[in-house]
Amino acid sequence: xxxxxxxxxxxxxxxxxxxxxxxxALENHLHDCPGCEDAYKLLHVLQTxxxxxxxxxxxxxxxxxxxxxxxxxSTETVRTKQRxxxxxxxxxxLALAMTILLSFSVITxxxxxxxxxxxxxxxxxxxxxxxMAKHLTDVASSDQHQIKPWFNSKxxxxxxxxxxxxxxxxxxxxxxxxxxxxxxxAIVYKHRQHVINLYMWPTGDDDVLAVSANEKQGYHxxxxxxxxxxxxxxxxxxxxxxxxxxxxxxxx
Amino acid sequence: xSADKKLARFDALIMPHLDAAYNLARWLTxxxxxxxxxxxxxxxxxxxxxxxxxxxxAKAWLLTIVRNSFLKQIEKQKRGGEIVHLxxxxxxxxxxDNNDAYDRHNDNPEVIAMRQYEAEQIHKGIxxxxxxxxxxxxxxxxxxxxxxxxxxxxxxxxxxxxxxxSRARQKLQQKLTGIKRSRxxxx
Numbered sequence: 293x294x295x296x297x298x299x300x301x302x303x304x305x306x307x308x309x310x311x312x313x314x315x316x317a318l319e320n321h322l323h324d325c326p327g328c329e330d331a332y333k334l335l336h337v338l339q340t341x342x343x344x345x346x347x348x349x350x351x352x353x354x355x356x357x358x359x360x361x362x363x364x365x366s367t368e369t370v371r372t373k374q375r376x377x378x379x380x381x382x383x384x385x386l387a388l389a390m391t392i393l394l395s396f397s398v399i400t401x402x403x404x405x406x407x408x409x410x411x412x413x414x415x416x417x418x419x420x421x422x423x424m425a426k427h428l429t430d431v432a433s434s435d436q437h438q439i440k441p442w443f444n445s446k447x448x449x450x451x452x453x454x455x456x457x458x459x460x461x462x463x464x465x466x467x468x469x470x471x472x473x474x475x476x477x478a479i480v481y482k483h484r485q486h487v488i489n490l491y492m493w494p495t496g497d498d499d500v501l502a503v504s505a506n507e508k509q510g511y512h513x514x515x516x517x518x519x520x521x522x523x524x525x526x527x528x529x530x531x532x533x534x535x536x537x538x539x540x541x542x543x544x
Numbered sequence: 545x546s547a548d549k550k551l552a553r554f555d556a557l558i559m560p561h562l563d564a565a566y567n568l569a570r571w572l573t574x575x576x577x578x579x580x581x582x583x584x585x586x587x588x589x590x591x592x593x594x595x596x597x598x599x600x601x602a603k604a605w606l607l608t609i610v611r612n613s614f615l616k617q618i619e620k621q622k623r624g625g626e627i628v629h630l631x632x633x634x635x636x637x638x639x640x641d642n643n644d645a646y647d648r649h650n651d652n653p654e655v656i657a658m659r660q661y662e663a664e665q666i667h668k669g670i671x672x673x674x675x676x677x678x679x680x681x682x683x684x685x686x687x688x689x690x691x692x693x694x695x696x697x698x699x700x701x702x703x704x705x706x707x708x709x710s711r712a713r714q715k716l717q718q719k720l721t722g723i724k725r726s727r728x729x730x731x
Binding site for chain 2: 302303304307309334335338339341342343344345346347348349350351352355356358359360362363458459460484532536539540543
């Protein structure tokens with residue numbers, strides 16, 4: 293490959309869009325040609341800066357709400373609500389219901405904090421261990437049909453294993469880990485260069501908890517409960533994308 | 545599909561990408577007011593054609609519609625002589641979602657100030673690109689789409705995506721070096 297060819301493929305190389313043969317040929321050339329290597333480094337710096345510095349605009353909550361209610365003006369629910377509000381005493385009982393609901397959620401929240409703090413620490417440690425010990429996966433595969441049977445032979449539950457490579461979250465493999473005094477499934481994904489560990493284990497109750505977000509030692513953690521399972525996501529990936537991934541995982 | 549089922553499916557598949565839709569719209573329109581309009585219009589259209597939605601990549605599908613809504617908006621503003629919002633926002637970097645890295649690794653105020661300055665330059669540089677170049681930078685670098693996905697979203701061949709992206713980066717690089725030079729001169 294000569295310099296001119298390299299220059300024409302440099303962006304595709306940067307974006308990891310080249311086939312293996314071209315990628316290797318280009319890498320060899322960069323190794324031997326300081327001029328092209330400089331050009332590549334410049335591009336790489338630019339890309340890194342754009343990715344970390346360009347602002348990400350999340351949808352404002354009001355807009356989300358406005359859109360959601362304009363689509364789902366499921367007239368039935370609106371009407372029921374209105375009727376409830378307008379009945380005599382309706383507001384009163386609603387306020388009472390709210391108070392009960394609120395105090396209940398405060399209690400559950402407080403209870404969960406102490407338990408979850410230890411768990412959060414354990415999840416984070418598990419994640420860090422998996423990165424350091426070069427022991428990210430026990431079974432390395434991007435094929436969910438290979439990972440699932442592997443787990444099934446080692447666990448007393450059947451974890452859901454899905455690949456989201458199409459959406460940028462590619463399945464890397466699976467691993468056994470130890471949390472909450474039990475063996476749990478760790479499913480490993482990668483998004484760009486970021487490793488994501490998804491832990492799951494059965495909780496034995498049917499509680500459904502929405503995603504809660506935390507941060508520990510610079511790692512982002514998301515957790516939720518569903519279908520009698522506890523789920524924990526941990527990664528150094530930014531919170532926004534991790535949340536996006538959590539939403540994907542929750543789509544059945 | 546029943547209305548409830550459709551809505552539930554829309555919630556599960558499309559709504560998770562609302563942030564991406566807004567981000568693209570916000571970068572394309574360069575102001576929050578128009579971004580709101582574009583995203584609302586796009587969601588209404590997405591919902592209307594959702595029955596025929598078969599794509600694997602819901603995010604790309606939604607962003608295609610966002611893009612088309614943006615183009616429509618420009619057309620309308622041109623035709624109707626509507627007031628184009630020029631309040632292209634001033635860069636405030638305090639509320640960055642995705643630059644957590646800044647917060648932790650160095651506390652030295654000078655380093656922080658320098659990084660903020662550099663981040664601002666990147667932001668301004670992208671904002672100053674033409675629609676076409678700005679769009680491709682956002683789709684590739686911020687949303688992380690592959691060339692094929694960008695080709696689908698923008699309705700252009702992959703080859704065009706590749707060359708447009710390289711030109712966009714060149715332009716951005718030029719703008720950044722330009723800013724740096726003029727800054728050095730004044731110092």
